Amino acid sequence: MGAKGDSGVGSARRGPGPAVAAALLLALVLAAGGCGKGESGRRTVVFWQFSPLAAIEPILARFEVENPDLDVQVEQLTWQSGREKIVAAIAAGRPPDLCELGSTFLPGLVADSTLRDLTDQVADLRSALVGWDVSSYRGRAYAIPWMLGTRALYVNDDLMRRAGLDPSKPPATWDELLRAARAITEKGHGAKGFGMSAGEREILFKKFMPFAWGNGGSILDSTLMRAAMESEANLEALRFYLSLKPYSLLERQEMHEEAFTKGRLGIIISGPWLLRKLPESAPELPFTVALMPRPAPGRGTPASFAGAEVLGVFRNSKRPEEALRLARFLTRPENTMPLFVATGNAFPAATASAADSYFVTHPKDRVFLEQLRYAVGPPLHPRWVQIEEIVNAELEEAIYGRKSAEAALASADARINAALAPAP
Amino acid sequence: MSGARGRPFLGIAPWGVFFAVFGLFPLAYAFVLSFLSLNPLRPDLVRWVGFANYERALASPSFWHALRTTAFFVVGTLPVTLTLAYGVAALLSRIRRGETFFRAAIFFPATLSMVVIALVFKSLYAEEGLLNGWLAAVGLPRVHWLQDPSLALPSIMLMDVWASVGYYAILILAARKTLPREQLEAARLEGLSPLTVERRIVLPHVRPVLLFVVLLNTIRSFQIFIEVFVLTRGGPLESTLTLVYHLYERAFYHFEMGYASALAYLLLILVGLVLLAQRRLIGRGAEAAP
Amino acid sequence: MSRAASRVARAGRAPYGAYAALSAIALVSLAPLVYMARVSFGVGGDLPIAPGDWFGRALTLDHYRDLWSGGPMARFALNSLVVTGIAVPIQILISAAAGHALARTRFVGKGVFLAIATAFLILPRQVTLIPLYLLLAWLGLLDTYPALILPHLADPFGVLFMAHYYQTMSPELEEAARTDGFAPSAIFWRIVLPLSGPGLAVVGVNGFLTTWNAFLHPLVLTTSESMRTLPVGLALFAQSEFRVDWGALLAGSTVATLPVLLAFAFFQRQIVEGILQGSGR
Numbered sequence: 001m002g003a004k005g006d007s008g009v010g011s012a013r014r015g016p017g018p019a020v021a022a023a024l025l026l027a028l029v030l031a032a033g034g035c036g037k038g039e040s041g042r043r044t045v046v047f048w049q050f051s052p053l054a055a056i057e058p059i060l061a062r063f064e065v066e067n068p069d070l071d072v073q074v075e076q077l078t079w080q081s082g083r084e085k086i087v088a089a090i091a092a093g094r095p096p097d098l099c100e101l102g103s104t105f106l107p108g109l110v111a112d113s114t115l116r117d118l119t120d121q122v123a124d125l126r127s128a129l130v131g132w133d134v135s136s137y138r139g140r141a142y143a144i145p146w147m148l149g150t151r152a153l154y155v156n157d158d159l160m161r162r163a164g165l166d167p168s169k170p171p172a173t174w175d176e177l178l179r180a181a182r183a184i185t186e187k188g189h190g191a192k193g194f195g196m197s198a199g200e201r202e203i204l205f206k207k208f209m210p211f212a213w214g215n216g217g218s219i220l221d222s223t224l225m226r227a228a229m230e231s232e233a234n235l236e237a238l239r240f241y242l243s244l245k246p247y248s249l250l251e252r253q254e255m256h257e258e259a260f261t262k263g264r265l266g267i268i269i270s271g272p273w274l275l276r277k278l279p280e281s282a283p284e285l286p287f288t289v290a291l292m293p294r295p296a297p298g299r300g301t302p303a304s305f306a307g308a309e310v311l312g313v314f315r316n317s318k319r320p321e322e323a324l325r326l327a328r329f330l331t332r333p334e335n336t337m338p339l340f341v342a343t344g345n346a347f348p349a350a351t352a353s354a355a356d357s358y359f360v361t362h363p364k365d366r367v368f369l370e371q372l373r374y375a376v377g378p379p380l381h382p383r384w385v386q387i388e389e390i391v392n393a394e395l396e397e398a399i400y401g402r403k404s405a406e407a408a409l410a411s412a413d414a415r416i417n418a419a420l421a422p423a424p
Numbered sequence: 425m426s427g428a429r430g431r432p433f434l435g436i437a438p439w440g441v442f443f444a445v446f447g448l449f450p451l452a453y454a455f456v457l458s459f460l461s462l463n464p465l466r467p468d469l470v471r472w473v474g475f476a477n478y479e480r481a482l483a484s485p486s487f488w489h490a491l492r493t494t495a496f497f498v499v500g501t502l503p504v505t506l507t508l509a510y511g512v513a514a515l516l517s518r519i520r521r522g523e524t525f526f527r528a529a530i531f532f533p534a535t536l537s538m539v540v541i542a543l544v545f546k547s548l549y550a551e552e553g554l555l556n557g558w559l560a561a562v563g564l565p566r567v568h569w570l571q572d573p574s575l576a577l578p579s580i581m582l583m584d585v586w587a588s589v590g591y592y593a594i595l596i597l598a599a600r601k602t603l604p605r606e607q608l609e610a611a612r613l614e615g616l617s618p619l620t621v622e623r624r625i626v627l628p629h630v631r632p633v634l635l636f637v638v639l640l641n642t643i644r645s646f647q648i649f650i651e652v653f654v655l656t657r658g659g660p661l662e663s664t665l666t667l668v669y670h671l672y673e674r675a676f677y678h679f680e681m682g683y684a685s686a687l688a689y690l691l692l693i694l695v696g697l698v699l700l701a702q703r704r705l706i707g708r709g710a711e712a713a714p
Numbered sequence: 715m716s717r718a719a720s721r722v723a724r725a726g727r728a729p730y731g732a733y734a735a736l737s738a739i740a741l742v743s744l745a746p747l748v749y750m751a752r753v754s755f756g757v758g759g760d761l762p763i764a765p766g767d768w769f770g771r772a773l774t775l776d777h778y779r780d781l782w783s784g785g786p787m788a789r790f791a792l793n794s795l796v797v798t799g800i801a802v803p804i805q806i807l808i809s810a811a812a813g814h815a816l817a818r819t820r821f822v823g824k825g826v827f828l829a830i831a832t833a834f835l836i837l838p839r840q841v842t843l844i845p846l847y848l849l850l851a852w853l854g855l856l857d858t859y860p861a862l863i864l865p866h867l868a869d870p871f872g873v874l875f876m877a878h879y880y881q882t883m884s885p886e887l888e889e890a891a892r893t894d895g896f897a898p899s900a901i902f903w904r905i906v907l908p909l910s911g912p913g914l915a916v917v918g919v920n921g922f923l924t925t926w927n928a929f930l931h932p933l934v935l936t937t938s939e940s941m942r943t944l945p946v947g948l949a950l951f952a953q954s955e956f957r958v959d960w961g962a963l964l965a966g967s968t969v970a971t972l973p974v975l976l977a978f979a980f981f982q983r984q985i986v987e988g989i990l991q992g993s994g995r
Binding site for chain 2: 729
């Protein structure tokens with residue numbers, strides 16, 4: 001290679017260090033530039049929610065017109081990971097001002113006083129909206145109900161016919177459900193009668209408890225201080241539920257829907273979203289939507305699971321007043337209805353919406369409205385996350401045949417009471 | 425190899441700076457967190473609990489169950505993945521024409537995000553899914569890939585092997601390519617059988633990278649989360665409850681950030697020990713760093 | 715013919731066994747791609763199960779069309795490109811520099827250093843998520859490109875890999891250059907780097923994949939739609955609370971995967987060239 005000291009060769013020996021460093025710095029600076037946001041002089045309300053932006057933005061635009069001093073900064077969350085995002089934001093002290101929350105996420109938030117007590121500020125909305133029991137604890141409202149969801153029975157008419165049953169009379173009692181499931185399985189050429197949830201432990205109680213609730217059973221007693229799992233009503237319901245197993249497809253919810261769409265499953269419990277999917281994926285499939293079955297003619301109620309999307313304001317929200325204004329706007333029937341029509345997931349909580357002409361032209365949706373009247377939600381209890389875990393675990397054991405119905409309920413009772421015992 | 429001092433810091437510095445800020449800080453933060461009781465929703469109520477989180481974990485049946493499940497997963501996938509990857513790399517190094525195509529095809533699974541892979545396999549493994557459809561077509565009974573508590577974990581393991589073999593095969597192939605061709609030619613001329621060549625010449629040469637692949641796959645296997653999150657949520661009957669999934673549930677469902685951090689550090693210690701053991705076993709002879 | 719010559723002649727025969735095995739492996743590897751493609755072209759996002767489903771049904775471009783109109787996919791793709799395009803080259807360089815330094819020198823605390831770097835690889839991301847969030851919030855970098863880029867630059871994978879890689883590389887050339895008076899950075903830049911082709915390609919590909927497919931961190935560290943990367947945008951597009959829109963999701967995934975495959979195909983040529991160049995034979 002030769003002599004040192006010669007400037008030509010020496011420059012080859014000197015490194016590119018400085019040049020590289022400069023390039024890196026430049027790149028980073030340029031990158032940092034790609035982020036400026038404009039200022040508009042209005043006050044900003046940060047709103048996090050789950051609907052597609054295309055659906056919610058027109059509604060927010062109307063809000064901004066009506067409230068020229070406010071600017072809404074909306075963000076769409078994913079169902080899969082919305083939780084992490086919300087938790088991280090709260091942990092960092094930067095929560096959104098208004099947030100859409102699912103009723104299953106709610107209990108943990110209420111327990112730790114993360115949400116503001118809105119009871120006094122929303123007294124006027126009490127009669128305009130339904131679903132306050134899902135967002136209240138001990139009489140105090142911690143969120144505003146926005147949309148309500150429930151599940152009903154979907155029945156495949158063809159499979160009913162093939163099983164020798166009349167499709168215009170979907171199962172209305174437990175007996176009829178069992179009979180239909182059995183008949184379809186036996187005569188359905190490989191199709192199964194009922195879709196039973198498995199492999200998704202976190203929703204098991206949502207699938208089973210409606211039967212218990214319809215029979216007068218419950219998870220906790222009326223004081224919400226002790227478990228009530230070990231009751232005759234619950235036992236009867238669980239025994240019935242397990243009797244469906246031989247005629248059921250044990251799978252996850254979406255696979256049930258997939259099988260139903262393909263005409264390979266006779267009866268499933270599902271929500272209004274399936275009404276949007278079926279015409280697209282299986283336009284020829286004849287099906288009926290019906291209320292959940294009662295325990296017996298004239299006894300009990302056709303109870304179903306009630307879920308809700310609610311609007312909450314966090315403790316350290318920077319603009320709580322403005323957030324409430326937005327919430328009031330959003331819960332108006334004319335603003336919630338378009339979201340329902342767009343996403344088809346949950347119904348407006350506004351009582352006035354029931355009279356909307358949409359439900360005249362969409363009779364199957366009307367069944368869900370009717371079902372909402374009998375829908376029950378889990379109690380908004382501070383220890384709900386643990387209770388839910390216990391109930392789901394015991395149910396799973398029973399479904400997989402590891403425990404008898406009695407043993408599962410007894411075990412659930414004992415464990416829940418232990419979890420509810422006052423903390424040391 | 426030479427004992428130059430002082431100079432490495434120039435080379436390490438650029439990366440080191442980024443690591444100090446975005447790597448070291450989260451590490452240290454999580455470490456401190458493991459000695460606290462923190463509900464992320466109420467950061468103002470944080471309190472010091474010393475080793476209580478660690479004690480709780482070691483006494484918790486769920487922790488040990490998760491540990492066992494994860495260990496089973498690692499032991500079940502590591503040897504299989506490694507052997508397959510090595511074999512595929514060996515096969516790839518033997519062909520010339522079409523190598524680009526085969527490399528791309530074999531590498532393909534690694535280009536997909538794990539979320540997508542899990543979703544695709546979700547529909548493959550469904551009771552009424554593609555795999556069962558094929559089984560039914562040839563008259564075989566349906567397999568409860570994800571619904572049977574004893575099959576769920578193996579099904580996920582299978583998916584994981586499929587997803588990772590290609591990636592490691594390419595890594596090993598890259599290492600094989602640094603072997604001077606003359607050495608291989610000379611060996612062949614000497615009349616050595618391919619297996620002997622493999623054992624005596626190739627293997628020692630790629631050993632560092634092989635060790636690296638083992639370390640990497642071990643780390644990855646201990647960390648599996650997305651697969652469980654998408655496919656089984658830890659069930660059925662907790663048969664797929666891995667350590668990281670358990671940790672995630674504690675952190676984001678029960679809001680026990682401190683406890684989750686302790687679990688993470690226990691995982692860290694465990695994996696660290698495993699890696700050390702592996703390095704001792706496999707790294708013999710390789711110029712592994714310190 | 716002499717024994718040696720006939721052996722050489724035999725060695726030149728095509729390895730049919732290898733081709734057969736590789737074909738089978740390639741098939742298994744690509745099969746899901748076929749599946750993905752079929753579903754993405756299917757009507758209503760149906761999952762083809764029975765053999766009849768595969769060919770009997772109508773095909774459609776709807777999902778791909780919806781992708782385009784369903785959201786600012788172009789913006790998401792651009793963001794992913796910018797982030798990956800900036801992060802990966804930087805990652806390659808600093809990983810090679812750090813890995814080389816680690817491989818060639820001894821220093822006090824090296825073991826501890828490596829242990830900590832490895833520890834970062836082991837620690838689950840769920841636990842580092844919140845500290846990272848806090849840090850970026852404090853730096854005022856939330857919802858910006860740096861938030862998406864900087865955490866990747868801390869990734870120790872490349873460093874550890876290049877350290878191993880350089881261990882298999884003989885240091886003779888470098889030592890010769892040092893005695894000739896070359897500055898360390900010149901040695902690195904002009905001698906070591908050009909020889910690191912395959913290793914750099916590996917780090918590059920790994921970095922590309924990790925950055926391109928990253929989901930959780932980009933999701934949490936950004937809030938505005940204009941900052942979303944492709945995987946996050948896709949997830950939002952294809953999701954609803956209770957079901958996966960298979961057609962949409964797989965169409966999106968196919969589109970998201972193509973750049974990665976193309977990049978890998980491109981890198982492959984670099985690998986070959988790098989080898990030919992570096993070996994100088």
